[in-house]
Amino acid sequence: MNKKIRSWIQILILCLGVILQSFAPLTQVHATEYNDVITSVGVENRSGEALTQGLDIWQEFRLTADFVLPDNTVHEGDTTTLQLPSEITFSNSSDIELRDASNNLVATGRLDAASKTITLTYTKFVENNSGVRGKFFVYVRVDHDVVSEEKDIDVNITVGHRVLFAGKIRYNGPPGKYDSKIEKSSFQYKDDEKNVIRYNITVNRNMANYSDVTIKDAFSSPNMTFLPDTFRIYKVDWSWNNGDWKWTNAQDMTETFKNQLVVNANGDGFTLPLGDTNGFGYMIEYRAKANYDLVDGEEITNVANMSYNGSENEQSTSTRTYQIAGGVAEGYVFTIKIHKVDEAGQPLQGAVFEVIRDRNQAVVGRLTTDSDGNASVGKLLRDNYTIREVTAPLGYDKLTEDIKISPDEFGSDKSVERRIENKKTPPKTPTEKEITFKKVDPNGKEIPGAELKIYSGDRVRPEAPPVADWTTEANTSKVIKLAPGTYTLTESYAPDGYQYVDDVTFTVNADGSITIVKKGTTDTVVTTGSVLSITDKEDTTPKAITFSKVNLGGNEIAGAQIKIYKGEKAEGTAIESWTSTDQPKQLNLEPGIYTFHEEAAPTGYLKVTDITFQVKPNGTVEVTKVGEKDSKGEDNRVVAQNSTLTVTDKDDDVARKITFSKISLGGVEIAGAQIKIFKGDKAEGTAVESWTSEAGKFKELSLAPGTYTFHEEAAPTGYLKVTDITFKVNYDGTVKVTNVGTKDAKGEDNTVVTDGSTIKVTDKDDDLPRKITFSKVSLGGTEIAGAQIKIYKGDKAEGTAVESWTSEAGKSKDLNLAPGTYTFHEEAAPTGYLKVTDITFQVKHDGTVEVTNVGEKDSKGEENKVATNGSTVTVTDKDDDQPRKITFSKVSLGGTEIAGAQIKIYKGDKAEGTAVESWTSEAGKSKDLNLAPGTYTFHEEAAPTGYLKVTDITFKVKTDGTVEVTNVGE
Template sequence: MTGKLKRDFIKRSLSIFLAFVMVFSIVLQSGITSHAEELSSNVITKAFVTDLEGNPITAPMDAWKAFRVNAEYALPNNQVKEGDTTTLTLPVGFAPSAPFNFEIKDASNNIIANGKLVDESPMKVVLTYTKYAEEHSGVKGSFYFNIQINSGTQTQTGVIPVTLTAKGDGTVIQAGTVTYNPHQVTGVQLIKGGWMDSGNKTIGHYKIAINQTNKEMVNAKVTDTLLNPGVQYIEDSFKILEGKWVSNATGTDILFTEESDITAQYKDKLKVEGNKFTLDIGNRPAGKGMMIRYKVKISYEPVVGEIFKNKVELIDGDKTFSYSASYKITDASGGGEGYVYKIKVNKTGKNGIPLSGVEFDVIRVRNNQKVGTITTGADGTGEIGNLVLDKYKLVETKTPSGYLPLTEPVFVEESDFTGNDKIALKNIVNQPNEKISVSVTKKWIGPAKDSVIVELRKVGSNDVLQEYELKASDNWKHTFTGLDKYEDDGTLIKYEVVEKNVPEGYTSEVTGTMENGFTITNTNVEKVEVSVTKKWVGPAKDSIIVELKKVGSNDVLQEYELKASDNWKHTFTNLPKYEDDGTEIKYEVVEKNVPEGYTSEVTGTMGDGFTITNTNVEKVEVSVTKKWVGPAKDSIIV
């Protein structure tokens, strides 16, 4: 083989190999890659309509009033892939109602499919399956979504069928019928509507229709008020529109036409303050009406069935118009039955005695707002209804006499609402308020008076609860009985005793405890004086020291140096008159060191004063000699 032929052969071989690789790759990819697609067969096995609470519809439906379409489904095994869809189309004349998105889950909260309402004419429901549907067999269940009659596109009246048409194979599923008999309407000066956002239930929408008669307006003003706590206006959502209100062809609706945005014209006339806004419309010529649109934000996650209320007032000339509107939180393919839940309390005391007249504030934990009050009757029970399924707390605000109040709230969990009656029952027991006694004893230091009055008070309060006159005849003792141990809020009461009028010349001291008893000691504070004078019999010394003692005691209470400069006198002052046991004290004075050659004698009394006499006792000698001038005698006396 020549070189050129060899090169050509290699090129042809390489081309064939590359072509084979490409074909094999395509075949391989087609074998391992799946593409999402509409299911070719219908999966809906049953459908029926109800109201939003799941009850049969028995009355005619108004336009734009939401109701529920319920559906049961069964998925074919090994045919559903992640991303596959089922599309269901409803007849023209129906429109979706919030929420527009929902999830279909199994009992373990795994998502089987995501549902979406498509706001077209006709409206559609699209179910998009997850990996769950691909990996499980025997998948079946139910779901529901909300729709409403669109007065603008619904051409039928009377009994209207509700159907679901499967896109995959064209199967038509009958869901029942609704009766629609629209009334003839005429324009009004003020009307309002509200609804939940289709994708976020913490957002609400409101629409205020003004002057549907297109007449002249004079000094017009709108005042709007949000009635639920925790809801506020989204200020940048306000739109003020001008247009012409006209009746539709059948006279069953008033349509807003030729609308234009005039929000900028009223920028300085729109005032939003808390849960209220005002709009000074002023004067407007005939031929035009108005519409105000705005959104609100709920500060917490609302629950299904919760209702949000609003009212609006229009002043036009000398007339005032009012309108109240509300909307309900709805769901799709989930629980929630609206305001059908109740809380019931059974209040008892000691030995199961029913307690009547007990009051509770019922507070919704989610937004910390009071939703009502429960008051117990003669049988000890009380209840509150029209509640959404949520967590609550019961705060006791009134307790029967003789019983302790609850110090902590009683919580009601969602799981407490059980049974067909949807009642959460709470058995609540109040403990009796125990009674205690407080004793007091009177002690005298000094002469006892005839009596004293003792007051009983709470610590920190000047209010006198009780008082008693203590006397010697009852051994100066008394016990206050039948006292509440606890305050109404459950805190322990601390009592004290106070002497009403302390006798003159006495102090009053309270010792002891509430548990062991109090002692009120009255101490006599009278004072006495003891005077002393120094008297010398013989030459006086420079000074002496005098000690003051109690008679019978060697303890020196005071001492003083007596000198000639103070005339040998001193008075001991401010001396207690009585001992602690009430006996009168007897004082005495003693010379500390008696000078050598002197004796010391104390005379006088404590009342008149003492005199200390120092007497000199020194001795001397005198010699004598007898001289006789003449014959001496035997003796003489000198």
């Protein structure tokens, strides 16, 4: 709330019953303080009504007190003291007087702002009169230097040793800092002469930089004079402190600016150019005096205007209620009533009076008596007034003498009534005059279509026929013959596009001239001789226009952000803006062209393009341009019916560009993913889109807003396919995953992220183990036992084997191997078999196995025998028929190698067929043969001379190169 310098304190003695008694004078040795005479205290608002609302900073209210003085006890000089609570202070601390209705001084009152006390000191009057009682009040406010926050305050008044509860008030607390370019305030000062009011004008409390600042100050109330000699101006620094503006660093600039001060011609104000305010402010002080005696409670209004920055203006108004110490301050509550009658006492209608306040000659009311002969004007001060008849009723003489009203004539109901009689004018035969009526537009051109009627008298009487009626025509005036007298012209229908004029009461004078008696305050009605011209204003009266924002089903929809622009384009500042709800929106728009602009459509709807419409003077609305085609390439759907404009938002099913990225864990776009997109939250029905991903490329699709399912029909080789992922295409073109899907084959969540309109789905490496079967067989295809096998990761038998086992007869071996390259290594072959060299194979993602390197040639110089079938690897161990070096020694009993033995070796356990080897032993030498593992027969064809030959001996060459005799022979 703005800081306001408050009014003088009001003291009201409501009822001071005084019974004059004859008492002998009493001598007072010492003044006595009587504090029990205060019977009650209370709080009221500034108008004396119940205080029902919280109080702002600087806002004053009434503190009331009732008192009863004991008879024959209180003497001149005795006192009564009331102590305010610390939270309350006086609005002003001027001394006061308490007087009765006969202006007898009952007591004087001193208001001490420092101690916050009211001290009443009684006069001699209380010694000579009994039954002295009454009520008074003072204006107080919350002391915001004590109370710095919003709170409830108990107003406890201390009177002597008693504490009286006046009531509870609510303090709204200090306001927040507000914009303050100019503020006007006023107050009365106790030492000023009568009828003087002081004024302050504060400039640029914002401490902003304004250019070309000029202050213009003038009184709206008449007969107030600015006193130039009291003018003072200070350059100050303003700051905000606890809800109030404070000034510091005051510099008196009066001498600088007084020569620039220009007083208004009638002395009721001034103009003062201040120039630029570059980060500083001003305080202007002056006094003004009424040219008449102000009455208690009279309101004086003054307006200060600040122009700045070339064309900007700010205004502040001060209305000061003038207070007189001890006055009753009844205010603007009085009424003057007039009852107009003829000589027979019958009411007369149509008499026009002016009521003039004598003190300042201001016309406070212009009255016309009604059909009962009555008229009144209210909201007057108790003062002297003059009633003057301006126009007599038709056929009656106008009063020639004024009627006076004095203040004491106002009764207990605060009104005074005058019965005023008019004598009938002797009848005359009127001579009709030709009167010309013109109905024109603002350019002076006669306009057609106005339906006009003229009634006799000072008002329209529908029960009586009009003396003339017509409809205006273009470029044509209307001439009507009318006898001298008073008439009223009424417009029953205004032309399209124009405003109605108020009824015009006029008088046709005896010379044929016209006098306007009454017209609309804003209407342009002029007379020239016998011509009456009425100018119709263009109809700028706002019309109630209803805007309905609906969907295709015709239901009102919420969330559309709408702006209305003046003109055919959505340019400049919107004159109205709102967000639609489930109810239509009603605006008041002047006739003209407007543009309906939808800033943003509700979610799920397409916004319409700009629509141009016209509000017609008759309150209907018409679409003048349906707008460009919308994002679907279709026309807007808009309907105008009477005063309602219905705009339909279509469903927003326009496809958005959505980007799909199928990447590896390394973030690289991968080829070969077979993908399908299904509408809805399941991969059911027919896919709306399907494609196979390409290396290094993402996929762009156009999808309407809604829910979809990403389904990977098949993952690229080497990758795990993701489970079904549900996502939503939003109306803003972004995408959001609503269900990441069930866990994948690894038992892990899918890896999927979104970024704006892009959805990235990551295929993890397919390193799940596949069941691979290893079969170790002989050349006959039989599973053989005893092969010691190891499997290594990679293409070499290095590091630690991932698996190892020893083959078993008749059994294959199942292993779980992740896709990749491995090496089959036979650590040792079964007895009788050749071990294979290292074989490299690949476990594929489809679970099949492929030999990538059959290995080095074996010890026979042959390639390994290895075959794959699906997920089975069959490795054949060949028979180990490699010759071993076997040494034969033919010795005598003495162990000496002997010569001459003819020896043959046969394959098998008999000396049959062809010998595989034969030789004759030599003295001192053994015989080395290369024999493949197997059974052989040692046959001595002839023994050396002197020795017996041995019989056939059967022996076995083992695979480990040793030899064993299996049959020693005969």
